[in-house]
Amino acid sequence: MALNINTKNLPPYAKIIISVLPSVILTVAIIMLVIAPKQKKIKGLDANIDKQNNEIAASQAKTAKLEILKQENERLQKRINELKVQLPEEKEISSLLKQVSDMGIAAGLEIKSWKPGQKITHPSGIVYEIPVAVDVIGNYHNLGYFLSSLTKLNRIVNIGDMKLTSPKKGENLLSVSFKASTFSAIPEAEMAEAAVEKGGKKGGAKGGAKPGAKPGSQPVKK
Numbered sequence: 001m002a003l004n005i006n007t008k009n010l011p012p013y014a015k016i017i018i019s020v021l022p023s024v025i026l027t028v029a030i031i032m033l034v035i036a037p038k039q040k041k042i043k044g045l046d047a048n049i050d051k052q053n054n055e056i057a058a059s060q061a062k063t064a065k066l067e068i069l070k071q072e073n074e075r076l077q078k079r080i081n082e083l084k085v086q087l088p089e090e091k092e093i094s095s096l097l098k099q100v101s102d103m104g105i106a107a108g109l110e111i112k113s114w115k116p117g118q119k120i121t122h123p124s125g126i127v128y129e130i131p132v133a134v135d136v137i138g139n140y141h142n143l144g145y146f147l148s149s150l151t152k153l154n155r156i157v158n159i160g161d162m163k164l165t166s167p168k169k170g171e172n173l174l175s176v177s178f179k180a181s182t183f184s185a186i187p188e189a190e191m192a193e194a195a196v197e198k199g200g201k202k203g204g205a206k207g208g209a210k211p212g213a214k215p216g217s218q219p220v221k222k
Contacts, residue, residue, distance in 0.1 A: 093130055096155055096182055100132075107146035109138040109176075119184075127183045135177045143176060157182050 097116065104111055113135035119128045136143075150157050158181045165175035 093182060093184055096157075097130075097132060097180075099153075100150070100157060100180060100182075103149045104134075104136060104146050107138070107149060108142035109136040109146055111136050121186070122183065125186075127185055130182050130184065132180045132182075133177070134180055135175070137173050137175055139172050139174060143174065155182060 101111060101114055111134065113133065115133045117131045117133060119130045121127075122129045138146075147159065150159065160179050160181065162176065162178040
């Protein structure tokens with residue numbers, strides 16, 4: 001049965017509702033089916049744009065630091081090369097120690113004992129330390145001249161554990177004992193081998209540094 005509505009008998013507000021209802025329904029349908037999905041997609045794109053902008057900003061910051069890092073790397077490499085010059089090769093150690101001994105004699109010191117010890121791995125892990133136990137006799141002036149001469153070497157020689165025995169009454173000579181230490185760079189092959197051995201160990205006690213051959217006492221020419 002068909003339903004016929006005579007709009008002529010409807011009140012004015014009902015006529016207005018009926019006239020605008022199709023437009024409202026169409027508008028709602030357009031919003032739900034077209035505009036809402038588009039808005040969701042736009043929000044997703046905005047989020048991706050923000051993410052990409054953040055990544056671009058981070059990349060630009062890294063790029064800005066790249067030149068600074070290059071300059072710092074060049075400075076450090078230059079410093080490493082300078083330090084390598086101060087570190088004699090292991091085969092040069094004997095001649096360096098003899099040079100130090102000769103400097104002591106030239107300073108007027110009487111060298112009573114000169115005993116090189118075992119080379120040990122420095123805590124840095126990149127150099128060997130070669131210590132020498134030394135006993136000398138001389139006055140303050142001789143000792144000061146000797147220590148001053150060491151500072152002019154282009155090699156690193158450290159003096160430590162110094163002990164001075166006061167001179168006897170009527171004498172001005174001191175008995176001085178100290179440890180003279182020089183250093184040599186660990187060859188890269190040995191460092192690589194040590195790194196492999198260290199990486200291969202699992203559990204157990206850690207192995208000590210591999211000592212070198214103990215050199216014999218070096219005679220001093222007077």
